[in-house]
Amino acid sequence: MAGTDMEAPEDGLRPSSPPVAPTGESGLRRLDRLTNDSRLARIHADTLAKTELPYHSGFAREFLRGDFNFAAAKMTVARGGKLIAIESEFRVAEGWFRKAMAWANELPKRQTATYPEIVTLEIKHAMSGRLVRLLTIYDQLFLLTMGALIARSLGSEARQSTLDAAQTRIRKIAYLCIFDNDRFAPEGVLLPDPGQAH
Template sequence: MALIDTEMPDEKPKRVPPSMSVQNDNLGESGPRPLARLTSDDRLARINPHTLAQTELLYCSRFAREFCRGKFNFAAAKMTVARGGKLIAIESEFRTAEAFFRKALDWANKLRGRSTDIPAEMVTLEIKHAMSGRLVRLLTMYDQLFQKTMEAMLLRTITAQTRQAALEAAEARVKKIAFLCIPDNEQFAPEGVLLPGFDPDLDQKH
């Protein structure tokens, strides 16, 4: 059975000249630890919401846990104030990621697996923009892929290397969205391309 496309996205978005305007996510023995507090809580609290809702994410992977702890609120806050080319870039990457996950889950759901109980935890996430909800859905789909491929690996339907490649590709798609949230709006061309000169180490504040 053909594997999903595990090609990684570019580490950095394509840029235009100034003249133009996944590691293997193994669980610990006791499962993921519950999240007491997410980073960037204060940043998100200052944002005027487009929507005002909360959702509960049930996760079993370390990647989902660490992304929620370290990146979700930052990305959610930046997506809420995204305009112009930055908004176009993020929306485009969402479409790419969602297409990837649909294909990945279609592949994973066809694998024979051994049912297993994976320890899970729950975190409450604040949704102030529709794209925040899309990000939660991607994390949910990642965890479904995580569980399905683990069950297949236990039955030896796939190898550990195949599973790792699939998870790393999935993680890269989610991380790319978070990366695009870092630059300010004016650092994108109107068509949604990141302009030269952006340094994530200097711009990321969380």
């Protein structure tokens, strides 16, 4: 990918999704635990929308199953510096995905039949809607690079490196959601853990 910075950020947030036994039409296991997460159900937001998200990739399935509801709930109650930090990370990720998609769209590729799984998601905050959008773009990148791999215009290592970097961008947003609001400075900087400060 000449001219495009597709490297994953060096923050130790490498994705590590284990292989999953296929059971669905797409080869991905169905999400059984997604919509009954009580954490998100307890959030009473000003707006409530539902969307159906089709997905093809194992990463999207694992993220939806393990991280989405937690991140969505934490985004709904984020305030002050934490909100600024998450917003900033969204801008970085969205800029990265714009470049990645422009690059992937230029690759020669072959079409292949794909059958997505579909899950219904609750959107209780604008940022969780942005997270759904990033997952959708990730899935498009997954399919475009698969077509390029089949056409032999992209090697498997280059494809995996690109997907790893894309996963890391999304995981970093979820990572920022872990911390409480008081762990962020007003300008959006994550403060060190008081127990580990020197």
